[in-house]
Amino acid sequence: MFLKLGQTRRSRRISRLATCAFVAAALAAAPFCTSAWAIDFERDVTIEGLTSQSLRNELRALSNLVETDRNYTSLAAIRRTAQDDADRMLEALTSKGYYAASIVPKVVRSDDRALITFEIDRGPRFNITDYRISYQDEIAADRPQTFSEADVKTENDPSGEALVRLENQFLTWLQQNGYPAARANRHFVEANFDTGNAVAVFEITTGPEAYFGEAIVQETDRTRETFIAAYAPWEEGTLYNRDEVVDYREKLGKTGLFQQITVEPGQTQPDGRTDLIVTVTERDHRTVGAGVSYATDVGPGVSLYWQNRNLMRRGETLTAQAKLSSPEQIVGLTFGKPLPTLPGRFESAISFTNDITDAFDAQTLELSSSLSKTWFAEKLEASGGLGIVYSEVEDARARLSTTDEFEADTFTFAKIPFSLSWNSDNDLLNPTRGFRAGIGLTPYVGDVNFLRGTLTGATRTTLGDENQYTLAIRGLVGSSFGVDTNDIPATERFYAGGGGSVRGFAYQEAGPLDAEGNPLGGASIIEVNTEARYNLREKIQLAVFLDGGTVSDSEVPDFSEEVLWGAGIGARYLTPIGPLRVDLATPLNPRDSDDAVQFYIALGQPF
Incomplete structure (x- = not known):
């Protein structure tokens, strides 16, 4: 019994060693097996539904499947990337005013090739028929309710670039006419898919109306604060205008005394007075x-x-x-x-x-x-x-x-x-x-x-x-x-x-x-x-x-x-x-x- 038991234990030990050796050999061979069985798909990308070659080229440039050299070894990864590409293309079309556009990516395998097709329905380019300004703060001021009141010309262009341009022009007008804290929260469009028309909405915060106070110069190394303040081109009590602040900063720069100049409006007081806070870093004189x-x-x-x-x-x-x-x-x-x-x-x-x-x-x-x-x-x-x-x-x-x-x-x-x-x-x-x-x-x-x-x-x-x-x-x-x-x-x-x-x-x-x-x-x-x-x-x-x-x-x-x-x-x-x-x-x-x-x-x- 003892001998038999010993022989049995020995057999089991040998069996375990053989199993471990097999597993180790299998793990060592795994990379070779993977490279032998995995497929590195070549990709053919087609964009359908567009007559404009320039627009087709623009959308192709947004595709990672086209523009990157990444290796894809599964159709699932290609499908995920195709969907990401479609989302970017749709965002680009929306930014051009095609608010009803749709894009369906399709991926088909053909041997070791992946055939990717983006089926695009561009739809009509919408017209902006109205522009609405929505102020997000309540103040007692006669603010412009339309772009025309701010001398901003609209062009019915639905592209995102045009909307950003209008928004910036309107903010510039506000900052030139008494609102130093004016900022844009966001802009969006309300599209009517039945008529192909849209309304652009601009959400704006202006802050209170402001009037120029004095230039308050922070501590300087050498230059006298009264000299720096003397370059201020505005008269105290006049309506705030960002152009005069820019002019002031440029004048200080031309003195050659400073390597860094910051001019920022301070807190607007209840009476509308707003001092300008001036901070300078001096050059070696x-x-x-x-x-x-x-x-x-x-x-x-x-x-x-x-x-x-x-x-x-x-x-x-x-x-x-x-x-x-x-x-x-x-x-x-x-x-x-x-x-x-x-x-x-x-x-x-x-x-x-x-x-x-x-x-x-x-x-x-x-x-x-x-x-x-x-x-x-x-x-x-x-x-x-x-x-x-x-x-x-x-x-x-x-x-x-x-x-x-x-x-x-x-x-x-x-x-x-x-x-x-x-x-x-x-x-x-x-x-x-x-x-x-x-x-x-x-x-x-x-x-x-x-x-x-x-x-x-x-x-x-x-x-x-x-x-x-x-x-x-x-x-x-x-x-x-x-x-x-x-x-x-x-x-x-x-x-x-x-x-x-x-x-x-x-x-x-x-x-x-x-x-x-x-x-x-x-x-x-x-x-x-x-x-x-x-x-x-x-x-x-x-x-x-x-x-x-x-x-x-x-x-x-x-x-x-x-x-x-x-x-x-x-x-x-x-x-x-x-x-x-x-x-x-x-x-x-x-x-x-x-x-x-x-x-x-x-x-x-x-x-």
Whole structure:
């Protein structure tokens, strides 16, 4: 018995071991068995019931069965995905105004292929016959009951995009007319399936009617709160208008003092008064910068500057700068003070300039001050000022009268510049749209007495499907009245030629020259520049240009004299601080003294 019992136990133990081994082998073989028996269905998707190919393509793009590479090993998973696709397609049709649309997805197996068909009954596109505004709060105010009362035009368009557009336009009107807290709760349509018409319902909450209070500035690091509040364009007690709040924020941004600005309406008081809460994060108010340039006519150039943008905590700027190149070296110090309540700006400057050019050698010291006022969101500016100038000048015209050495002429005079300008450029360094024009009159009183006038203009426009092309045009006309050209200090004459003038001609040389090829300058000038720019890539532009100009001794430009023309090609690399510009130009009607090619490198567009 014992032996038999032992033999039985042993048999059972062997049986258990064999069973475990079989199970382990089966589990190990499971992946291979699965891959051998599972089917990775290929999918054919068909959309039926639509005559519009563009709409069919739009709905296909919403299908995960079409657009994803997921592997499906069961028809159940394909059916679930097909239903999800149908729901998305139905939502898309509803958003286009097909409120009665229906979509039935069908899935049929054909060997290892799944045939998916979306049977679509689009139904009629509904018409919006009425728009209803449903206010969700009860207030004592005369709010518009229809879109027309809010100057919002309806188009009977049933699409969701059109309804959202109308909703946003209505909210904008509310926020521009006394309701800073206006918001949309939801919008929906009530469709009549028998007539194919629908009513759009907009549920709106406005909050109480509000009137401007004061700008309350939260604690700042350095800038005085009264200075920040002074930029507020509204009058206290006037009806709240979001546009004035946006204007206020933009004005604060243009000061350059802040890296973050938040302006939010506070709690509306029982009398309707609503203060604006202003929070700012200040930038570092000191800046050091440098720039470089190069041109074949003047060689390399370097500019350096240091600026304190908040000298006395009210946005005052103190700028020290130096511009150094072969023909001209300038050092100067400028103090500027914004006047937000004017609105405008006061500036005072002192500068010393050393000119060493083919036209003249001069050392000039100038003290100046100016006051400006702006209108129309700073697009229109009027400016007037006073400058006292002391200059020692030796110029090419004086060399014509003698071959002997002579002393430089000394000039002391005051100039009183007045200007009126309009600037709607959309960017400071790389404008692509906008118009800039200006007229300037400057009387000179002292050792010389005359009147100088200038008229300038520049415009740009974009062309092409994606604004790939930019066409830029610039013009300048200048005149000097009441003086002979020889009596005008060489530093105050007109000159043309160079990278910012008539490209293709050397600096100051697009005008009359003496026998040795030195520029003489003149009493009047005319310049015209055209440039076409092409966006080759996101940050690379190519350009072709044609420049023309001339300088004459007459008080007004003499159009009978030869206009000098230059043309060329260029490239611009668009950097965060403006385009890096490279231009290659040649004169089209050169004189014997003109070089065949001029090359320019600078930062910023030429105009």
